[in-house]
Amino acid sequence: MLAALIIVFREVFEAGLIVGIVLAVTSAVPHRLRWIGGGLLAGIAGACIVAAFAGALSQLFEGMGQELFNAAILGTAVVMLTWHNVWMARHGREMANDLRAVGQAVAEGSRPLIALAIVVAVAVLREGSEVALFLYGVAASGDNSGPALLGGGALGLLLGMAVCLATYFGLMRIPPKALFATTTWLITLLAAGMAAQAVAFLARANWLTSLDQVVWDSSSVLSEDSLLGRTLHTLIGYTDQPTAMQLAVYCTVIVLTFILMRLTTPPTPSARVVAAE
Amino acid sequence: MLTVSLRKLTLAVVSNAVLTLVPVHAEDSEIQFAYADGQFEPKEAAAPADKPFAIRVKNMEAKAMEFESKALKVEKVVAAKSEAVLKVRAMKPGRYEFYDEFNEKARGIVNVQ
Numbered sequence: 001m002l003a004a005l006i007i008v009f010r011e012v013f014e015a016g017l018i019v020g021i022v023l024a025v026t027s028a029v030p031h032r033l034r035w036i037g038g039g040l041l042a043g044i045a046g047a048c049i050v051a052a053f054a055g056a057l058s059q060l061f062e063g064m065g066q067e068l069f070n071a072a073i074l075g076t077a078v079v080m081l082t083w084h085n086v087w088m089a090r091h092g093r094e095m096a097n098d099l100r101a102v103g104q105a106v107a108e109g110s111r112p113l114i115a116l117a118i119v120v121a122v123a124v125l126r127e128g129s130e131v132a133l134f135l136y137g138v139a140a141s142g143d144n145s146g147p148a149l150l151g152g153g154a155l156g157l158l159l160g161m162a163v164c165l166a167t168y169f170g171l172m173r174i175p176p177k178a179l180f181a182t183t184t185w186l187i188t189l190l191a192a193g194m195a196a197q198a199v200a201f202l203a204r205a206n207w208l209t210s211l212d213q214v215v216w217d218s219s220s221v222l223s224e225d226s227l228l229g230r231t232l233h234t235l236i237g238y239t240d241q242p243t244a245m246q247l248a249v250y251c252t253v254i255v256l257t258f259i260l261m262r263l264t265t266p267p268t269p270s271a272r273v274v275a276a277e
Numbered sequence: 278m279l280t281v282s283l284r285k286l287t288l289a290v291v292s293n294a295v296l297t298l299v300p301v302h303a304e305d306s307e308i309q310f311a312y313a314d315g316q317f318e319p320k321e322a323a324a325p326a327d328k329p330f331a332i333r334v335k336n337m338e339a340k341a342m343e344f345e346s347k348a349l350k351v352e353k354v355v356a357a358k359s360e361a362v363l364k365v366r367a368m369k370p371g372r373y374e375f376y377d378e379f380n381e382k383a384r385g386i387v388n389v390q
Contacts, residue, residue: 007379054341055356063362066353130343133354134379137340204351204364212366225347241350 004152005159007134011127012160014234015043018123020167021190022116025084025183027172032113039117043124050125051132064205070126071205074198077122080115081191082257085184087115089261131157184261186235192253193237196246203243211245305364306330310385312344312355312377313337317385326370326389335360342383346375349387 019036026032050057050069057065131153138149174182202208219240223229232238237250308322312334324330334344336355344363345352355361368389377383 003381051341054354055359058354058356058359058361066361130354130378133341133343137342137357137379140340200350203366206364223347 001148001152004134004138004149005156008131008153008156009159010156010230011131011134012157013127013163013230015123015127016160016163017167017231017234018190019120020164021171021183021186022120023164023168024171024179025187026113026116027179029113035113035117036120039120040124042117043121044128046121046125047128047132050129051136054129054133061205064207067201067205068207071198071201071207073122073126074194074201077119078191078195078198078253080118080122081187081194082253082260084115084119085187085191085257086260086264088180088184090264090266188254188257189236190234191257192250193233193235195253196237196239196242196250199243199246199249200239203245208245211248212243214241215244215247217241307333307362308387309333309335310344311335311337312342312383315377315380315383317375317377317383319385321386321388323388323390324365324368326368328367330365332363332365332375332387333360334363340379342380343378344375345378346373346387348373349375351375352378 019040022036023032026036054066057069059065061068135150135153138146138153171179171183199208203212217240222232222238222240224233224238224240229238229240239246242250305328306325307330308324310322310332311318315338332344332351334353334355336342336357336359339357341354341356343352343354344361349365349368351363351365353361353363365387370390373387373389375385375387
């Protein structure tokens with residue numbers, strides 16, 4: 001039972017962190033629970049489908065279907081998170097500058113929520129398919145330990161939800177003024193970390209083999225296995241043996257996000273006067 | 278007539294170029310593990326150091342397993358009654374442990390030397 005609890009908890013832990021962050025990011029947006037709930041349900045449904053076709057998925061692309069699938073959905077999440085940041089850079093300023101724009105921006109608030117709903121769906125899909133496979137195996141084996149294992153799995157799921165709520169309430173303790181900057185950084189690092197993970201999957205599929213030398217090995221200082229290592233792995237993409245390509249992609253995502261945010265931020269009134277002259 | 282021979286010539290040149298361009302790379306060595314009755318067989322296998330290799334996992338059981346090794350930086354779900362290949366990057370000599378993530382009692386070692 002404990003084994004089942006640990007297996008399920010380990011899988012839902014990452015999804016719990018991500019959903020907690022998304023809840024905090026959208027705390028001021030109406031109808032957010034509808035979007036996030038939709039993302040969750042879509043993710044769970046997708047996880048069951050992926051689990052059911054796990055064998056077929058593996059056989060695609062000369063046996064590298066799983067790796068490429070993971071890289072693709074991580075890539076999708078990176079694009080969605082970056083889109084959200086860029087959107088907020090434009091409309092966050094509007095909300096601060098012009099009170100009349102607030103109502104409109106909130107009404108429009110549903111737009112970046114599509115992006116974040118997809119992020120939630122992808123996080124749940126990725127981790128959930130392994131939980132589904134594990135629990136299906138337990139149910140299919142039909143021995144006496146089944147109910148205890150399922151009970152352990154349910155407890156693991158509850159613990160994952162606790163991680164989600166702890167992340168959310170932890171972030172909500174940040175004063176509203178600082179929350180925007182904090183979540184912008186969080187989402188940028190989350191995206192960069194996911195991009196680096198996608199690189200690792202592409203390398204395993206032999207699709208991206210350049211710059212694959214390991215730059216450092218910090219596994220003796222902070223192992224990716226430890227709870228702190230896993231948390232940092234999800235939040236900022238920490239990995240104890242990064243390759244040169246992973247580091248390059250990680251930095252590129254951060255720099256690109258800030259360039260895109262700069263470009264889309266509407267000019268402040270004083271800047272507009274300068275531009276008119 | 279001329280066009281036909283031209284086409285043939287182009288074809289010959291192109292196919293020649295392709296043949297010479299594609300590097301003749303040596304096949305990565307591959308080690309195999311079978312998974313049955315909650316155990317890996319064999320429990321240990323040797324792989325060459327400092328060059329990439331592949332691990333082929335045959336899951337004989339009626340349920341899925343997940344071959345995982347934090348040390349080798351690989352993980353992959355292997356569906357019931359099927360097999361999968363994992364590509365491992367060049368590793369330093371050493372003993373690297375792996376396990377079934379769904380059943381951590383099942384463990385084995387890749388001895389890189």
